Amino acid sequence: MKNKKNKKIRSPFFYVGDKYKLMPQLLKLFPSNINNYYEPFVGGGSSFLNVEASTYHLNDIDLQIINLHKELTRDTFENFLNRVYQIIDKYELSISLKGRIPSEELRTKYKKTYYAKYNKTAYIKLRDDYNAKSDKDYAMLYVLLIFGFNHMIRFNSTGQFNVPVGNVDFNQNVYDALEHYFNFKDSHKLRFYNLDYYEFIKKIEFEKNDFVYCDPPYLISHSEYNKLWNEEEEEKLYKLLDYLNDKGVVFGISNLLTHKGETNKLLEKWMSKYNVYEIKSNYISRFDNTIKENSREVYITNYE
Ligand SMILES: C[S@@+](CC[C@H](N)C(=O)[O-])C[C@H]1O[C@@H](n2cnc3c(N)ncnc32)[C@H](O)[C@@H]1O
Structure with missing residues (x-):
């Protein structure tokens, strides 16, 4: 087949x-x-x-997942990746793909939750800034999704993104999945509803x-x-x-x-x-x- x-x-x-x-x-x-x-x-x-x-x-x-798909399909891989990296750098989130990882001390102290410990303050600042913006930045929402608990997308009744920080970060798997998505959308006809x-x-x-x-x-x-x-x-x-x-x-x-x-x-x-x-x-x-x-x-x- x-x-x-x-x-x-x-x-x-x-x-x-x-x-x-x-x-x-x-x-x-x-x-x-x-x-x-x-x-x-x-x-x-x-x-x-x-x-x-x-x-x-x-x-x-x-609507949010459809808007995220649409955002990716209208961008290029290089540009989207740059937008994501800029946000990660601005808020000083960890990025294991580039070697910015929690210290040895933190990793020893919090064996199973060190990414969450490292990123929590930065993540909450990013989430507050995202929620305060009237013109939504979907690269910011994507970064929140990557660093958020269980990669969830959840908003409260007043439309505020309310997922807590997760014990995850931007790693090789995320990069590979993004690269594949962009290659796929560039070579296939996608329509979103x-x-x-x-x-x-x-x-x-x-x-x-x-x-x-x-x-x-x-x-x-x-x-x-x-x-x-x-x-x-x-x-x-x-x-x-x-x-x-x-x-x-x-x-x-x-x-x-x-x-x-x-x-x-x-x-x-x-x-x-x-x-x-x-x-x-x-x-x-x-x-x-x-x-x-x-x-x-x-x-x-x-x-x-
Ligand atoms: C099991 S998930 C699909 C998972 C998907 N196959 C994947 O690989 O990511 C079900 C989806 O149905 C959507 N959904 C729920 N009620 C719906 C409705 N009435 N009409 C269209 N979509 C709906 C949810 O938002 C959710 O994204």
């Missing part, structure tokens, strides 16, 4: 719930020839970055060999974006996929069937009319080392 790759690519947003580790398994199950690739729940983009298609239509209801998935799908005039890949919030797991999800949304999504099936549009959807002893009964019932593949995810999440216990990930398609 064309899309089969051995190397998995990670998005430079290191998004919570990103699919990159599962991509080698999923790609083997994706259609081999994709014209328009549609992703209604794109998140950080670890899925599309691993797929070959003629055009990519990438949607998410989260900030709509509800339903509206996004309903507007599409499908063509031959188009493919819709869905990685929605999971009903039975917990993360920031799951707040937007409930049983009603889940059923609405299944109806929408049934509608695509009736129109002859090819789709695939990732989901979690069981998790910590709980089963998604709606999914169990709905998926029985389609093809179901088990996806092995026996790694331990770095966000919660119990997260994959007793979990069953599935990939469901309406094509063979």
Whole structure:
């Protein structure tokens, strides 16, 4: 198959719930020839970055993640990197890529949290300055995301970015993921949308060999974006996929069937009319080392 790759690519947003580790398994199950690739729940983009298609239509209801994607796609790698380095230097954050790392003393004293200890004051100053600006600087938001706890993007009800400092910094992995993203966007046709998935799908005039890949919030797991999800949304999504099936549009959807002893009964019932593949995810999440216990990930398609 064309899309089969051995190397998995990670998005430079290191998004919570990103699919990159599962991509080698999923790609083997994706259609081999994709014209328009549609992703209604794109998140950080670890899925599309691993797929070959003629055009990519990438949607998410989260305006900030879409704006970050747009910011990267309109810039060059060198320029964006310079903007990021300038911010890191101005606030004197650590940058292990260039050898500016916490002292031996700090590393010995705080064995597992020395990046957080080193960066905390600078990070809070950067966060305050970002929040005070009316004209938002997305390179600043990107630096906050890289140095923030679990690489989260979270705002309070008054629109203030409120993630605490994380125990991470700008390292070789971040550089590599950014470089790959820029190479990818320079050689592929990407279009971004900030709509509800339903509206996004309903507007599409499908063509031959188009493919819709869905990685929605999971009903039975917990993360920031799951707040937007409930049983009603889940059923609405299944109806929408049934509608695509009736129109002859090819789709695939990732989901979690069981998790910590709980089963998604709606999914169990709905998926029985389609093809179901088990996806092995026996790694331990770095966000919660119990997260994959007793979990069953599935990939469901309406094509063979
Ligand atoms: C599981 S994550 C996708 C992760 C992505 N595959 C990746 O690799 O980064 C689900 C995404 O759905 C988005 N979302 C939640 N409700 C939505 C809605 N009603 N319409 C569109 N997107 C939505 C969230 O903002 C989140 O980015």
